[in-house]
Amino acid sequence: MSRKVFLGISGGVDSSVAAHLLKEEGWDVVGVFVFLQTESDRPESCCSIASLRIAYGVAKRLGIPFRAIDYTEQFRRGIIQMFIDEYRAGRTPNVCVFCNRDYKLGAIWQEAKKEGAYISTGHYARTGEFRGRRVIRMGKDERKDQSYFLSYLRPEMVERLILPIGEYTKEEVREIARRLKLETASRKDSMDLCFVEGDYRQFLIKKGIRPQEGEIVDIYGNVIGRHRGYMFYTIGQRRGLGISLGKRAYVVDIVPGENKIVVGFEEDVHRRMVVASRLNMFVEMESTFRARVKIRNVHRPAPATVKLKREKAIVEFDTPQFAPAPGQIAAFYVDDFLVGAGVIEESRK
Numbered sequence: 001m002s003r004k005v006f007l008g009i010s011g012g013v014d015s016s017v018a019a020h021l022l023k024e025e026g027w028d029v030v031g032v033f034v035f036l037q038t039e040s041d042r043p044e045s046c047c048s049i050a051s052l053r054i055a056y057g058v059a060k061r062l063g064i065p066f067r068a069i070d071y072t073e074q075f076r077r078g079i080i081q082m083f084i085d086e087y088r089a090g091r092t093p094n095v096c097v098f099c100n101r102d103y104k105l106g107a108i109w110q111e112a113k114k115e116g117a118y119i120s121t122g123h124y125a126r127t128g129e130f131r132g133r134r135v136i137r138m139g140k141d142e143r144k145d146q147s148y149f150l151s152y153l154r155p156e157m158v159e160r161l162i163l164p165i166g167e168y169t170k171e172e173v174r175e176i177a178r179r180l181k182l183e184t185a186s187r188k189d190s191m192d193l194c195f196v197e198g199d200y201r202q203f204l205i206k207k208g209i210r211p212q213e214g215e216i217v218d219i220y221g222n223v224i225g226r227h228r229g230y231m232f233y234t235i236g237q238r239r240g241l242g243i244s245l246g247k248r249a250y251v252v253d254i255v256p257g258e259n260k261i262v263v264g265f266e267e268d269v270h271r272r273m274v275v276a277s278r279l280n281m282f283v284e285m286e287s288t289f290r291a292r293v294k295i296r297n298v299h300r301p302a303p304a305t306v307k308l309k310r311e312k313a314i315v316e317f318d319t320p321q322f323a324p325a326p327g328q329i330a331a332f333y334v335d336d337f338l339v340g341a342g343v344i345e346e347s348r349k
């Protein structure tokens with residue numbers, strides 16, 4: 001069996017320590033940096049020029065081969081365009097899961113397949129066996145768990161995936177880096193959106209979005225204010241609405257076709273049901289099964305019943321959840337095993 005593994009090395013502490021741990025376990029490690037964008041060159045960005053230099057230094061320090069792959073054009077036409085199109089459609093996209101599948105890990109996967117090798121990354125997640133299939137599991141430290149960001153990997157990628165730091169906490173990882181005297185030991189964590197510097201609204205304007213003012217209405221259709229452009233709002237948002245209703249108000253719906261924002265109160269933004277499409281299932285499940293479902297990265301997975309019907313998943317939570325947003329990912333967990341995911345299409349009370 002091949003002991004070669006291609007590791008996505010980003011110049012951060014997590015991938016640096018992952019490289020060390022893989023070497024300790026006897027793997028033949030190749031560090032791969034996937035250069036994706038030139039939109040921002042913040043030092044903490046995971047795929048900036050600064051990160052490329054640091055990643056190379058870490059590979060040299062650990063004595064592993066280093067490769068760099070340029071995917072900037074594919075990333076611009078794929079992820080960045082998806083980000084723009086989704087906001088234009090009144091949705092709140094989670095492009096990171098698709099970036100991992102098609103670009104960050106996707107590029108590494110293409111290299112690894114040529115040599116019959118494995119792939120690896122510094123995500124806080126693990127792998128395990130569920131119903132005879134190799135699947136992703138939550139990281140040991142659930143507060144830092146990043147399995148959600150891997151929820152759209154292809155099953156064949158998961159079969160060859162190694163996740164070295166899933167058994168560690170962030171502080172344990174930093175301590176290993178300090179002991180090894182790696183320059184990444186105290187480096188800031190990378191940002192989720194590597195290509196957006198500052199406010200995403202300014203990024204959209206820079207990319208040609210021309211917002212038009214429209215009506216803010218309450219849940220009964222009464223006009224209560226004006227908005228700056230519907231793509232500048234997200235479901236669950238309460239700041240920057242420019243209205244006063246006597247208590248906290250939230251965006252509960254976005255209606256692009258009518259250029260309207262619907263605003264209500266906290267009880268109005270909770271939803272018991274979510275419909276998800278574009279399913280990515282790692283395991284063949286029953287048509288109805290119990291799961292814990294996560295509807296955004298910072299959301300604590302909530303108990304629910306998942307019904308699979310006509311290539312969609314209808315998720316019925318035991319208790320209403322705050323602000324499920326179209327475009328975000330609903331990830332399905334049985335215990336701590338990630339069995340599948342879908343893109344949220346709509347939510348209902």
